[in-house]
Amino acid sequence: MNPLSKLVFxxxxxxxxxxxxxxxxxxxxxxxxxxxxxxxxQALRDAKAKLKLCAQCFNFAEANNEGSAxxxxxxxxxxxxxxxxxxxxxxxxxxxxRTGTYKGVYHVLHGLLSPLDGIGPEDIKLKEIxxxxxxxxxxxxIFALNPSVEGEATTLYLSRxxxxxxxxxxxxxxxxxxxxxxxxxxxxxxxxxLENRVEMQGPK
Numbered sequence: 001m002n003p004l005s006k007l008v009f010x011x012x013x014x015x016x017x018x019x020x021x022x023x024x025x026x027x028x029x030x031x032x033x034x035x036x037x038x039x040x041x042q043a044l045r046d047a048k049a050k051l052k053l054c055a056q057c058f059n060f061a062e063a064n065n066e067g068s069a070x071x072x073x074x075x076x077x078x079x080x081x082x083x084x085x086x087x088x089x090x091x092x093x094x095x096x097x098r099t100g101t102y103k104g105v106y107h108v109l110h111g112l113l114s115p116l117d118g119i120g121p122e123d124i125k126l127k128e129i130x131x132x133x134x135x136x137x138x139x140x141x142i143f144a145l146n147p148s149v150e151g152e153a154t155t156l157y158l159s160r161x162x163x164x165x166x167x168x169x170x171x172x173x174x175x176x177x178x179x180x181x182x183x184x185x186x187x188x189x190x191x192x193x194l195e196n197r198v199e200m201q202g203p204k
Contacts (some may be wrong), residue, residue, distance in 0.1 A: 004030070056132070058108040058125050059090045073097075073105055080104040080172035082139040086129065086158070088112055088146055096144060104142070107132065113157055126158065133165060140168040 001009065004026060012022035029037055054061040054071035061071035073079055073093075083104030088091060090108055111124040121127070133141075141162060145151035159169050 001167075041106075058107045058110060058128065059093055059106060078103075082137060083142070084129070084138055084140070085142045085144050086138075087144050088151070088154075092144065092146075104140075109145075109154070110144065112148075113154045114150045121157070124154075129158070130161065132161070133167065138167050140170060143169070143171045 007026045007029070008019065008022045011017055011025050012019050014022075017025070029040070050062050051058070052063040052069040054069055054074055056070060056074045059071045059073070060198045061069035061074075063069040074081075080103050084107050085096065085102060085104055086107045086109065087096070088109055088111065090110075093108070096102055096106075106130045107125070109124045109126065109129075113119060113121065113124070129141075143155045143159070145155050149179055155171060162169060189200055
């Protein structure tokens with residue numbers, strides 16, 4: 001495989017990037033001066049080497065000299081540590097932060113329950129939130145998972161585990177269309193969905 005084909009092949013592995021887009025990106029990179037490709041490759045190496053999962057919420061965070069990491073949100077003393085918003089992936093945190101309406105902290109599951117795909121409770125960060133709730137006097141857990149079959153199943157499963165603890169459980173209102181994603185929802189819709197969240201009732 002020649003260098004251009006190899007570059008296109010690697011770029012096409014990125015989510016949402018097909019062969020045509022990968023080809024355009026490859027030619028864009030090749031048309032820049034050498035400093036751009038050097039900067040890009042260095043940024044990739046730095047991100048892989050320096051970013052770890054936050055020890056508390058499992059968002060990405062820059063590791064300290066000891067190799068442990070606590071993200072900017074979890075380490076911010078002005079954030080409400082007693083309010084936890086549960087999201088599917090790190091990329092869902094950014095659009096929620098952009099709304100400017102949420103001042104609590106997060107818990108990133110890194111996936112959703114999907115038995116058909118072989119993804120069970122042990123494959124995502126479910127037990128970690130249970131451990132976390134034993135050490136933090138949490139007032140409310142807000143579910144902001146993508147409105148899909150998998151998102152609904154994960155919300156239901158986790159709410160059944162948490163309801164006996166006696167914590168208030170809420171779910172973002174569905175201004176977000178079913179089948180949509182948190183990551184690509186506009187800030188106004190997402191902000192209203194958070195503000196108009198509804199308290200969840202326990203299973204009958």
